[in-house]
Amino acid sequence: MENNENSGKPQFFTEYFYYKSLGFTTKIKEVLHSEETPFQKIDVYQTESIGKLLTLNGKTMVSDLDEFVYHEVLAHVSYAVARSDQRVLIIGGGDGGVVREFVKYSNIKAIHLVEIDERVVAVSRQYFPHCTSGLDDPRVQILPKDGIKYIQEEIAPASYDIVIIDSTDPEEMAEGLFTDRFYKAINRALSADGIMLAQTENPFLDEYGLKKIYDNLRAAFPIVESFSAPIIIYPGAYWSFAFASKKYSGTDLNPSKSAQMKEISLNCKWYNPDWHRGSFALSNFHRKQIGQK
Amino acid sequence: MENNENSGKPQFFTEYFYYKSLGFTTKIKEVLHSEETPFQKIDVYQTESIGKLLTLNGKTMVSDLDEFVYHEVLAHVSYAVARSDQRVLIIGGGDGGVVREFVKYSNIKAIHLVEIDERVVAVSRQYFPHCTSGLDDPRVQILPKDGIKYIQEEIAPASYDIVIIDSTDPEEMAEGLFTDRFYKAINRALSADGIMLAQTENPFLDEYGLKKIYDNLRAAFPIVESFSAPIIIYPGAYWSFAFASKKYSGTDLNPSKSAQMKEISLNCKWYNPDWHRGSFALSNFHRKQIGQK
Numbered sequence: 001m002e003n004n005e006n007s008g009k010p011q012f013f014t015e016y017f018y019y020k021s022l023g024f025t026t027k028i029k030e031v032l033h034s035e036e037t038p039f040q041k042i043d044v045y046q047t048e049s050i051g052k053l054l055t056l057n058g059k060t061m062v063s064d065l066d067e068f069v070y071h072e073v074l075a076h077v078s079y080a081v082a083r084s085d086q087r088v089l090i091i092g093g094g095d096g097g098v099v100r101e102f103v104k105y106s107n108i109k110a111i112h113l114v115e116i117d118e119r120v121v122a123v124s125r126q127y128f129p130h131c132t133s134g135l136d137d138p139r140v141q142i143l144p145k146d147g148i149k150y151i152q153e154e155i156a157p158a159s160y161d162i163v164i165i166d167s168t169d170p171e172e173m174a175e176g177l178f179t180d181r182f183y184k185a186i187n188r189a190l191s192a193d194g195i196m197l198a199q200t201e202n203p204f205l206d207e208y209g210l211k212k213i214y215d216n217l218r219a220a221f222p223i224v225e226s227f228s229a230p231i232i233i234y235p236g237a238y239w240s241f242a243f244a245s246k247k248y249s250g251t252d253l254n255p256s257k258s259a260q261m262k263e264i265s266l267n268c269k270w271y272n273p274d275w276h277r278g279s280f281a282l283s284n285f286h287r288k289q290i291g292q293k
Numbered sequence: 294m295e296n297n298e299n300s301g302k303p304q305f306f307t308e309y310f311y312y313k314s315l316g317f318t319t320k321i322k323e324v325l326h327s328e329e330t331p332f333q334k335i336d337v338y339q340t341e342s343i344g345k346l347l348t349l350n351g352k353t354m355v356s357d358l359d360e361f362v363y364h365e366v367l368a369h370v371s372y373a374v375a376r377s378d379q380r381v382l383i384i385g386g387g388d389g390g391v392v393r394e395f396v397k398y399s400n401i402k403a404i405h406l407v408e409i410d411e412r413v414v415a416v417s418r419q420y421f422p423h424c425t426s427g428l429d430d431p432r433v434q435i436l437p438k439d440g441i442k443y444i445q446e447e448i449a450p451a452s453y454d455i456v457i458i459d460s461t462d463p464e465e466m467a468e469g470l471f472t473d474r475f476y477k478a479i480n481r482a483l484s485a486d487g488i489m490l491a492q493t494e495n496p497f498l499d500e501y502g503l504k505k506i507y508d509n510l511r512a513a514f515p516i517v518e519s520f521s522a523p524i525i526i527y528p529g530a531y532w533s534f535a536f537a538s539k540k541y542s543g544t545d546l547n548p549s550k551s552a553q554m555k556e557i558s559l560n561c562k563w564y565n566p567d568w569h570r571g572s573f574a575l576s577n578f579h580r581k582q583i584g585q586k
Contacts, residue, residue: 014318018342019342021319021343022319022320022342022343023305023316023317023319025315025316026314026316027313048314049311049312050314066497069576204358204525205525230497230523232498232529236523236525237523237530237531238523238525238531268577269577270577271577274575275575277571278570279571280571281567281572282567282568283362283563283564283565283568284562284564284568285361
């Protein structure tokens, strides 16, 4: 925070990004929670205008204002395309938001959440119960493990139909989640119809090498596409996501699910199939940044 | 700026928005220009990572990083749909960026830029010559006038085929640019095939009443639609635009221009017709915020 808590001045949380040259700042009413886990620092703020805000190592992760965008997008875009969809793996995502969206589908039989830091789950249960509401569904299993080891060493080929990488930025412990070795291991972990989605940063603020990330994906999957959705609390808000699969394009929605997706959309705050298709129609800039021909 | 210029500390420009509860901050190297005109305060900063930045009354207007998005979108979305397109009016937009895009089309015969503050044009010529490069085209006429008076009192019906409202936020002198009275006057100023585009703020940070703005548009035009494009330097980056017309939907691109738009897109940094169509496919949230059934 910029100011001393007891000074009487307004308190702000500020995240600096893009080589610390830019920042997003939000006025806070109260620090609700603050702890150092073996993995990272977790803070929860009550803000003035965007509800509660969860940060990890000082980086914004989840806010009440816009959590629905990120969580709905990852779950419903993958499900709408998937031909096989009984077994879902989420790496990261300890706030539970993506799980909440997947449990809406009765034909999903198993949802595994591999979150390295159990404290993220516990803190989210306390402060974001509307995000964690799906975690007690009997189909959900929370595995407090390193997602990289889990994918590369622990599971049999074709164990999952959908894999979601709900990670932090490509640095420190999350760096390995953006390598070709990891993406190839995910390919192996996926069924023949398998689909992978991952958050891939802001193309305008290309601090981590977006083209390299997509090249790594292309080394592992025959179909690699990208789409975007706005996450207001993330650096520069324009957020890109990767869609990778063995067979299907991200705009090739499973026609047998068309009635189901229409119905699900009625209860979504963000997602609908028209938006889904439209979001894959990339600008020249987005194409260039990910090295798409 | 947050810090004293001579303190030796890094200098930041910060814009607070959404009831001053959130902010965007950018590290600056140098204040290139600062003046009070009869209408507003104009500042130009050399920033560390987003090039030059122009602000009006402390609000971000144009940066080298992303100016192409805003300017390409307003010009090419309207032109691609237009059946009549010889006479273009831009209200505001003294930085010249939208004009630069329109002069690419040889069949446009007249481009009128009604900018109330001549100093914005002069300062832009000095610091953003890549934006103002179209202003000396013989088809361009710069009118230093109040856009509201001009539209409501000075021009004959059906004077223009395309009208672009490139305005600041709906407050102070720009407030009148978002009223039903003004939109009805634009309808009158447009030819039978006429199209109007306007910037309409961030639907997530609804400080100005987005539904009311769109209701005002609906009171003036039979067809009112919305789309979005990211402007990284604007509050929350997710930016909405209104498309209003008497006859054509925003996704009903003029088929006789299809080859021309493809060719123009090759030299655009952002725009292409696929993106154009996709950007009108709105999320549930965007639809709700503008009161779309």
